[in-house]
């Protein structure tokens with residue numbers, strides 16, 4: 201497939217390294233808050249990259265998605281909450297897993313936490329290698345990477361090495377774009393902060409160090425095949441990951457760098473600091489289904505910005521329904537026989553879909569190919585030119601599309617699982633009957649309306665009350 205590589209700023213032919221396995225590292229969530237749908241745009245697009253590699257191209261994938269569970273923000277959050285760092289970050293890791301499942305993300309092979317003992321040890325070793333190779337210096341209890349020791353510094357972000365200010369230091373995990381300075385590898389801790397003694401002096405890892413160490417420890421011999429994240433990670437995070445890894449090992453760190461553009465709101469990045477985020481539970485409370493969110497996040501090419509509005513989520517839901525309605529319609533075809541024209545149309549759709557995905561993961565074009573296909577098949581059904589004998593082929597094509605996009609199977613799983621637990625629905629139906637018996641119709645209506653807002657409709661009949669999904 202052709203994949204855009206941020207390193208070269210061009211589309212390149214992607215093939216796995218030796219063997220058939222793609223080794224891929226994805227920078228995961230900083231677990232100081234529940235991830236929002238902006239974060240999940242990146243994770244959903246990378247999930248589709250993973251699925252394309254596995255299901256369309258037949259490679260094995262070994263993917264690491266880490267949890268950044270120690271950095272400036274997690275430490276501050278834990279302190280504010282009066283909790284120890286591990287319990288504080290545990291909550292957001294659990295929330296991430298829940299939301300990832302709701303959005304149909306395939307499980308990564310490894311989901312390490314930065315503070316796992318083996319990872320902290322690997323960070324210590326990495327700093328040791330950088331010390332030995334002469335890339336570090338110490339100041340005020342912190343260890344810094346001296347970027348003037350690495351002429352290739354800036355190759356990912358395309359920075360001009362000569363224009364960089366030597367000696368200026370930055371301690372934060374994040375800093376201003378285009379401001380390349382010596383960055384902190386290992387931080388002096390302040391009282392009340394977690395500390396490890398794998399580096400001299402003891403302290404805690406900087407964010408950049410964590411990812412390099414986990415990628416090299418878990419995925420093995422560099423270069424790894426693909427390193428991924430959102431576009432904001434190109435600089436400084438990924439530039440610094442490259443610096444640390446390449447200066448320590450003397451080998452290229454990753455062959456492909458894949459970056460997902462922003463989910464935006466009113467021309468601004470969706471981000472916690474701007475207060476314009478929505479989480480999956482919030483979206484569900486508004487009556488939308490995670491499958492519609494997944495559809496929306498895949499409706500644009502991953503290298504284009506995608507503007508989030510509630511109206512766009514509504515139209516994603518409508519588009520998705522057009523697909524599920526078509527599948528119901530197809531299953532109801534009663535005529536016998538099969539048609540060569542349908543077989544040809546199926547083949548055409550599969551080719552168009554595969555070509556779009558192999559063209560730098562063009563999900564927008566792939567969805568377009570599916571809708572063209574549905575349109576053609578609807579006309580063929582209208583004309584009585586589809587028979588039961590055509591159905592297995594049609595089903596197979598949709599299964600193939602869905603292995604990659606993961607939307608319809610997610611929808612089916614949602615259908616089997618009511619948005620409110622069944623025993624709660626049954627209890628509320630009982631409460632509503634009780635309210636009606638005491639002629640408190642306002643309370644009865646409130647129960648019905650609350651359930652409707654949560655996606656469950658009640659239908660009264662002489663035989664009793666039944667519920668169904670909205």
Ligand code: AMP
Pocket residue numbers: 227228229230231238239240241242428429430431432433460461462463464469470471
């Ligand atoms: P963080 O927890 O801040 O490290 O972010 C986790 C991932 O979400 C990173 O890959 C970010 O680049 C990505 N990300 C954050 N905000 C957005 C957004 N609005 N759109 C797309 N990706 C995002």
Ligand code: ZN
Pocket residue numbers: 226227228411437
């Ligand atoms: Zn990272």
